[in-house]
Amino acid sequence: MPEYRKDPVVKRWVIISTERAKRPHDFQVTPEEVKTGFCPFDYGNEHTTPPEILAFRPADTQPNTPGWWVRVVSNKFPAVDPELPVDRYGHGMYDAMTGFGYHEVIIETPDHTSTFALFDYKQAEEVIWAYVTRFRMIAKDERVKYILIFRNHGKEGGASLAHPHSQIIATPVVPKTVQEELDGAKDYYSYKERCVFCDMINQERIEGRRIVEENEHFIAFEPYAARFPFETWVLPKRHSHDFGSITEEEVKSFARIMKDVLHRIYIVLNNPPYNFLIHTAPVMDEGKLYYHWHVEIIPRLTRVAGFEWGSGFYINPVPPEDAAKYLVENYQELIEKTKSE
16 A cells, blocks of 8 residues: 655655555666766866865875866856855845855766766775865855755766766755754754654664665665655764764765765666765754754656645655665675676
8 A cells, every 4th residue: 555654854745655666676777878078077187177176186296287086176157156245135025145155066086987886985085075174164154054065976867077076065045955854853852852863863773674784883774754766865873963073983984885875776776867965954053952964865766747846745656665675685696796797
């Protein structure tokens, strides 16, 4: 029978539609061919991007030249501009403000044909350090209220360039989606005096049916009220509202679990397009007691259509328990099959 499930954070209902259920392997996709040719992010083309904001490179190399293994530059076509003042104004009954903000690109590797799922652990860790470094620096700007780090993979995931990269956008307002999480987490804390995300971690570890990966500092699972097939969340086990407060040991664990989860998705679902995003508390330290930073990984395997847009419900044809089981049980089998071919 179909089942309604309620997200405990934002109180959003989803429909787990077993009547139209698909088996997990029905979502295998045909991977996109990585386009070659000129790419501004490639090794040797550093002069074609905006100047480096940050680069991990040997000390004896010059900025904006080869030698790097991670680079951060301003987006060449930014959605927002850090040089603008933050001015609010009205337009009749409507509210508006100038387009202040930061929009940066993290070029994750010189290798055009790789992807986060295929990085070794050291390269994944270096990318995470680039996230942390830029997050902490941007957070010092008192005009910034929110910093979103995200990754688009594949054309259907919104990636305009195939070269592995992530993005950072910082804004003077808190996004509506994050505000809904903050409000829901605060309500839960007011009622139970516990963090809703910490309770989710405890519940998932008790049941064990939706866990995909776990290490010393992090856990990854399919959320109980998953909106999409194979939607996967990654959370620190330590209660922490602020991504910028991640420790050196946690960076290593975070890089490892992100690489491992994305590699599972890469192997089991045949490299599907996806988005991942890091939800953290606003930089003004809101939510210290009740919010919990986390990553949401969303493979782009289904389309949002009229009912979803009109109702706010999501219809997920794969129960998260089945998705977790498929990611866990089929991964090693497919790895061995790939080695033997």
